[in-house]
Amino acid sequence: MKKYWLILYPDTFLWVKQDRGCIYNAKNYKKIYFENKRELSNLTKSLLDIDQLYRIDLSKELLQKPQIKKWVDEIISSESGQLVLDDGINKRPVSMKPELKVQDDVKYYEWEHKRGIDGHIIDNLHKIIIHINGSYYGNIAYTKQTIYHPVQTSSVLHHGIISSFVKNARSCSYLREMALVGDIASYPNFKGLLSDILDFGFRRISVYCLDNDFLKYIETNQDWENKAISYTVLVSDYSVIKKLMKVIKQLPPVSFIFLIRSEEEYENANSCIEKNELSKVEIVPIYTEENLSFFENNLYIDSESISGIELSKRQVFIQQKLNIFSFGNLIVLPDGKIYANLNDPSIGTVNDTPHSVVYHELTEGKSWLKIRNQEPCSNCVYQWLCPSPSNYEAVIGKPNLCFMKNTSI
Incomplete structure (x- = not known):
């Protein structure tokens, strides 16, 4: 046979x-x-x-x-x-099951730290988002969903404190973004802060603010020639879109993040994008406790979503090891507290060094390495095809945003 x-x-x-x-x-x-x-x-x-x-x-x-x-x-x-x-002529074939092999894991960093080495742990820092102050239009519930949304607070992070913390991050080879968030029009000597950060050797600074705060800022600031600084406006108040689109035509390219809480806002955002031929645009859904059906209809994973997922082997490995949304991020709020994710506890303050904060997150934190290894996802065959746990799951209060059942194929 x-x-x-x-x-x-x-x-x-x-x-x-x-x-x-x-x-x-x-x-x-x-x-x-x-x-x-x-x-x-x-x-x-x-x-x-x-x-x-x-x-x-x-x-x-x-x-x-x-x-x-x-x-x-x-x-x-x-x-x-x-x-x-198997005919006695063909050689017995061999293969290798795809398995993740990690060189720099947590135990390795702990071993180095005990010996005073610490190596390249700071290279895990990819993005620093500093909320320099609060905005009258800020909303922490929104910030917990998209890190570039300002908070509402009277606290202001002092220029010197920001400069000191940023200066200590210069040695990070893989730091891709230095972002400043807030009501930039009311921050004392905002342009001086930008200048100081650039003087530290950072090639680019990203600035994020809400639509109304941006309109206030451009009334008194006309110098837009520094190509090392990019501006992104979060569109949340759709009543000011016409005014906003009118003034940006006189400015260098500005990026936009449209916050949508309903189908109507989604249509308004698309209409604005097409009418004004906007190219640098991102659309970000926002949960409000009253629009769960909007999320269920548009963001929840179903069989069609699973069928459309296309991940390389490397991408699967990444999702098995770290959180693709939070890994590498440090978020500084105006009160000086630092977070890896605003839905998890603080991991330090601006009085700490970026190096020590990164070490704390990798060895004791809850955000960067949060993966789908908890129930019900750990019991599902689609476990590593789905994206990492997101901020939306945290604010909605569910372990996943999913209609799939492991009992169905």
Whole structure:
């Protein structure tokens, strides 16, 4: 009787949860969902055994069984693996199950820290967002969803304190963004702060403010020639859109973040973007406790969303290790407290060094390494296809924004 080897390719993921399974090809993004029952459950168990080198033996008799034949045919047609005849001539094929191998993990950083080394831990810092003050139009509930939205507070972060903290971050090789957020029109000597930060060697500063605050700022500030400074306006008050669009035509390119809380605001945002031919635009949904249906209709994950996910092997590995939304971020509020995510506890203050704050987050924090390893996601075959836990889940108070059930395929 003929015998075969079934081998899965190194870019093919096999995930099994109870009686459900998923095969994901990270090269062509094809997915196979199957019932992991009877003989098939034994085969997947063997494939997941690292000593089997991602290969199993199959007899002709087993291949003739409908469930097994359908499964093998789908693997071959999706280019996720191959069937090799064991004829005494062909060599036994080998493969490697895709598994994440981490060099710089938390234990390594702790080991270095005890020896006073600390190496390149600061290189994990990618973005610093400093809320220099509050805005009359600020809203902490919105800031917890999008980090560039100003808060509402009377606190002001002093120029010298900001400069000192920023100066200590100069050694970070992978710091991609230095962002300032707030009511820039009312901040004392805002341009002096920008100048100081640029003098520290930062090539670019991103400035974020709300629409009404921006309109107030441009009334008294006409110097827009510094290409090292970019401005992004958060559009929240749709009653000032016409005025806003009129004044920006006289300015260098400005980016926009449209905050939408309903279908109507989404239509208004799209209309404004098309009418004014805006190119640097982002649309960000905002949860208000009264628009859950808007989120359910537009943001919740369903079978169509899963089918459309296309992740490389590297992207899957990243989602298995860190939070793609929070990792690398430090957020400083006007009271001087620092957060990795505003929905989690503070991890330091501006009196600490960026280095010590990063170490604290990586070894004791709750944000940068928050992944889908908690129930119900940990019991789902789609666990590593879905994006990391987001701010929306935190503010809505649910472990995921998902309509999928692990019992359905």
